[in-house]
Amino acid sequence: MKPKEARKLTVTLIIVGFVVMLMGYFHGAFFALGACVSFAALIPNFLFYRCPHCGRYLGRSDGAFCQHCGERLEE
Numbered sequence: 001m002k003p004k005e006a007r008k009l010t011v012t013l014i015i016v017g018f019v020v021m022l023m024g025y026f027h028g029a030f031f032a033l034g035a036c037v038s039f040a041a042l043i044p045n046f047l048f049y050r051c052p053h054c055g056r057y058l059g060r061s062d063g064a065f066c067q068h069c070g071e072r073l074e075e
């Protein structure tokens, strides 16, 4: 998985989780489910949001270059 795809998946899961959490207004179980989905969103982020060159975690950086080795993230 490419870093950009991992970032996209993470953002999508967080949004879905947030929407489900809002549904917790109607039923408490939705809130717990949404919290789980949002938390699970961090897993692909930690596993795949890494530099393909040096393998280090990119953190909150959203730039086109790795802040550790300076290599381009997109080819």
Ligand SMILES: [Zn+2]
Binding pocket: 051, 052, 053, 054, 055, 056, 066, 067, 068, 069, 070, 071
């Ligand atoms: Zn790097």
